[in-house]
Amino acid sequence: MDSVKKMIVRRVYPSGYCLGVINAIKITRKTIEEHPDEPVFIIGMIVHNRYVVEAFRNLGAVTLDDRDLSKEAMIDRISKGVVIFTAHGISDHIRQKALDKGLTVVDASCKFVLNNRDLIRKHLDEGYVILYIGKKKHPEAEAILSISDDIHLITGKKDLDSLCIGNERILVTNQTTMSIYDTRELIDAIKVKYPQAAVSEDICDATRSRQEAVMKLTDTDTLIIVGDPRSNNTAQLANIGRNCGISRIIRVEQASDLKDVTFSPDERIAVTAGASTPSYLTDSVIGYLKEKDERYLKTDISRIL
Ligand code: SF4
Numbered sequence: 223m224d225s226v227k228k229m230i231v232r233r234v235y236p237s238g239y240c241l242g243v244i245n246a247i248k249i250t251r252k253t254i255e256e257h258p259d260e261p262v263f264i265i266g267m268i269v270h271n272r273y274v275v276e277a278f279r280n281l282g283a284v285t286l287d288d289r290d291l292s293k294e295a296m297i298d299r300i301s302k303g304v305v306i307f308t309a310h311g312i313s314d315h316i317r318q319k320a321l322d323k324g325l326t327v328v329d330a331s332c333k334f335v336l337n338n339r340d341l342i343r344k345h346l347d348e349g350y351v352i353l354y355i356g357k358k359k360h361p362e363a364e365a366i367l368s369i370s371d372d373i374h375l376i377t378g379k380k381d382l383d384s385l386c387i388g389n390e391r392i393l394v395t396n397q398t399t400m401s402i403y404d405t406r407e408l409i410d411a412i413k414v415k416y417p418q419a420a421v422s423e424d425i426c427d428a429t430r431s432r433q434e435a436v437m438k439l440t441d442t443d444t445l446i447i448v449g450d451p452r453s454n455n456t457a458q459l460a461n462i463g464r465n466c467g468i469s470r471i472i473r474v475e476q477a478s479d480l481k482d483v484t485f486s487p488d489e490r491i492a493v494t495a496g497a498s499t500p501s502y503l504t505d506s507v508i509g510y511l512k513e514k515d516e517r518y519l520k521t522d523i524s525r526i527l
Pocket of ligand 1: 241243309332333398399426429
């Protein structure tokens with residue numbers, strides 16, 4: 223008798239919300255509750271997920287997220303109320319500007335981002351030049367680069383080629399949500415050019431453990447990654463999957479993105495999610511894949527937070 227072919231759908235562990243994101247969401251909820259009569263502004267996406275932004279908008283907090291507008295210009299436009307700075311960190315200059323305007327400042331910066339910032343400051347004080355592996359225009363990288371002109375952003379090998387540093391003291395570090403593979407590759411390239419460079423690889427625990435879980439996947443035809451297009455750690459999960467040779471990588475924001483995707487009857491599917499992806503969205507994707515029930519296709523914003 224022929225064995226019946228069956229699609230296998232499994233969730234990758236760990237995946238989804240990290241502690242930094244949980245903390246930023248808690249802080250934002252609490253701030254909205256504690257300031258019922260004041261306008262509450264979030265400077266940039268509180269975490270990189272548009273459904274979370276929408277859920278907070280429904281609770282009354284306004285997210286300012288015009289990518290053509292600097293954070294400084296955003297603060298210029300606010301005359302009163304509370305400003306929340308996001309998990310990605312904020313420059314001292316902008317934080318001070320908000321305080322000088324008499325705004326109430328709430329900082330939801332993640333402790334991993336702050337630890338990395340403190341390490342960079344300490345080394346700058348000791349005369350180091352910093353090579354910072356990160357993403358151009360990412361809010362975490364922007365906040366770090368604002369600290370000093372002695373911090374050089376390295377987005378790829380081309381940035382390294384154009385760099386000429388005379389200083390013997392060099393520290394290499396990185397944005398917390400980078401790919402383990404890309405970061406190692408760039409660190410190796412930097413060490414060839416500057417063998418004296420000290421290295422502090424600062425990929426945060428949550429990013430690292432989620433990437434390592436993807437690296438360990440076996441018997442997987444398709445990796446589905448649930449998360450926002452703006453989320454760097456989500457993008458890096460896709461890169462890791464590709465690097466590990468998983469033949470089909472699909473990025474989705476919600477279950478309905480899978481509506482027109484076809485799967486073979488015996489496809490082995492693993493589902494993971496970025497650190498800023500609400501569990502409800504990942505659960506809906508898994509529910510849809512397993513049950514093919516249309517009720518999973520509608521995203522209910524009231525279940526996001
Ligand atoms: S991904 Fe890492 S650095 Fe970013 S908020 Fe989460 S724990 Fe913090």
